Amino acid sequence: MHRSFWTALCLSVFSISASAQIESEHAQKTLEIYRTIVEVDTSKTMGNTIPVAEYLAGELIAAGFAEEDVRIVPKDGFGTLIATYRGDGSAGAKPILLLGHMDVVEALAEDWVRPPFELTQDDVNFYARGTIDNKFGVAQLTGTMIRLKKEGFVPDRDLMLVFSGDEESGMTTTRMMAYEMPEIAEAEYALNSDAGGGALTADGVAVSYRVQAAEKTYATWQITVRNPGGHSSRPRDDNAIYELAAAVKAIEAHRFPVRWSEMTLSYFQQTGEKIGGELGDAMVRFAYDPEDEEAAEMLRSEPSYVGTTRTTCVVTMLEAGHAENALPQSATATVNCRIFPGVSVADIEAELKSVVGNEEAEFVLLGDPTESPISEIRADVMTAVGKAVHSRYPGLDLITYMESGGTDGMHFRKAGIPTWGISGVFMNPDEMFAHGLNERVPIKAFYDALDHWSVIIRELTTPE
Template sequence: MKRITCLLGALLLPLSGHSAEPLLSEHASRTLDIYRTLVETDTSKEKGNTLPVANYLAAQLREAGFPAEDVEVLPKGDFAALVARYRAAPDSDQAPILFLGHMDVVEALASDWERPPFELTDDEDYFYGRGTIDNKFGIAQLTSTFIRLRKEGFVPSRDLYLVFSGDEESGMTTTRMLAYERPDLAKAAYALNSDAGGGQLDERGEALVYRVQAAEKTYVTWELTVRNPGGHSSRPREDNAIYDLAAAIQGIQGHHFPVRWSEMTLAYFQQTGELMGGELGEAMTRFAYDPKDEAAAERLAREPSYVGTIRTTCVPTMLRAGHAENALPQTATVTVNCRIFPGEPVAEVENTLKQVVGNENIEFKLLGEPTESPISELRDDVMAAVGKAVHSRYPEVSLLAYMESGGTDGMHFRKAGIPTWAVSGVFMNPDEMFAHGLNERVPKATFYGALDHWSIIIRELAGP
């Protein structure tokens, strides 16, 4: 598929007289400035910086002309949320649209990164930094789009709300507040989420498909703990707590949950496989026509980008044990994070893990409250608007609904009765998706190419 190489709305055509660098438009410069400020503020859980970020974004919106009463910063515990209302024409009777994103990021250990994680750095092709994809890309693009539309005098036909949470990566306390405790937001017709969805590029940079996230798996975390009397390290015991926990972890590592599917996931694999081709594409197509094809399922399971689409997954993510180097451990604990396929009960997964571990002395502690959310059926008007934005960049790309293997704020808005679709402006190769990992990055072409994404969608759905 031929790629559109111009970066819509991003670059002015004239070049400066002594530089090969194109001049950025006002909208592009503003978006980059906001993006830089966001990335360079560490909003991981321990830092508590979502309040200053919310205040910064609120100030940007107020300076652009949004009334102070329409821009709310909402502190909650160690975090904060932001709600900004873009008022409709006075005679509007249409339900609002919500635009979701989250200001926080997962932790990043600077000593492990090749570049400083909380500094926006770049090379010829990429921007680097924690949050460059997840989700400060979406936050910056949405905020700048609201400012752009305001400055252009755009008056929407329905209220539009920026709804940014502050702890999506941890407890989602601000998300729950926004989804369940705000009657004004509960009136929304639907929500569009910047934190998932987007286009897939192949290794040559050509667009394969644009994915609209319409469902997501249930996010559940357990702590598994082994307790032991301990003792002096010079007098080893056979029932060492760390040994027992290590055996449990190996059991979890070796267990594969049954292959599962839905009509949506089969349709996704059918169309993506036909577009992708090659060995992996062939496996997708075979699985789509026969999800009981074990060889096809095994091939998909080897791909981190797709294994979560075909089964429940559980993986250890954190460890802690012992209290002194010369003492036998009295406790050993592993954190196990599971992403459960829709329709599979949480209790059933816990029972499976207990059987896999095979040690009745290991304590299971459920962390938080699991959230199961429904599939959001697609709307023609939303798909048409998203399609117009996507096709302005890649005219022939197909739009497909899919299930997210991770979790987003969208789960709570869906549970609250608000249909939610994730429709990020990102286009990139899934093998380059390092969100939550080392050296997170985003292609520059994607950043600039997305600058018109949200304004096209908004004008289509809320234009006069």
């Protein structure tokens, strides 16, 4: 057969297959759910996570979930959704949790090219706040539960959808579910839709699939410098804003020590060998010698990898002064840190104080930072994830890694529930605009992920 004819035939078959997938009932329902929840502003001041939870609950009940198995639990103005997919108990095993969060980070419409709370698209991407973080995961999980229920699938143990309402702010709903609900605490482990996933190069080549097994500790301080102030016509040398500015510049210049674990070294070795080039070479060098300062500095300069090699602290907010014609009586900087596992919050505060070098500066730790352990990998989970990933990208490496950011997973790990992030998304990390302007997800990634969770769930909960 002529090569060009064979190529054309393959492309035609692929086009027909892709079209059938997009037009399937499962695809249409998942897209409907995705569009509906994306177009609701669930940022922290809007109070809309309860309506979203009510909508999702209605979809699950309509698909066959018993009403008593679908609960909405409010907490401090936020909503959570807890839905149990009943198994037959033949495995004699504890439930598996399936995690996601319904809230999003704020988005200012005037800053965006597209409306942030309307699902729009071009030839490549879906756009809107939450398209990736984390309404992608919520829609894919909910759509999968509906699909499995309609297909009559009965797992050998219970599955529990656990969607939080304020992951992006106080995580009060997450803490409630992880620490205060015995039915959730008894779970054997959790699978998180808000982390992990596949990495693609700019031209769409799959590099690896990452399984999140650890997270850095999220901690925020407010650093305040105070001063008696006075009239602006009579400047004084000890201006609170100037002193705070010196502290900010000192934090900017500071480099926390390089840190590593066996997991991060393995991650860099495998990823570096895949991507090649100058960056890949630095990764491999770091993996074999984490004290290679040049390699560590190159990784620090890459936004996608800086957090994997050390603790990071960055000034995110400033507040100062009370009148344009008065000397400032106080100036405050908010400093957000992502702390490497095994390093205590107290140690980082002590290091920040040393860096600032101002004994009069007040340090106030906000909230209650959560230090969580690494979740050691389970063979059955990795086998199930591998089956789903390799159905799309045969032979692709699965790599465990530490998240630089923070997810609900930290609290479930702290509660004694091993948790792994295994999102179904594949995309270029440089196109990841979660929390940023014009957040997006590739349209192809949305449709390619439709079987991800059902493959994993069936593999983990179908009797031999």
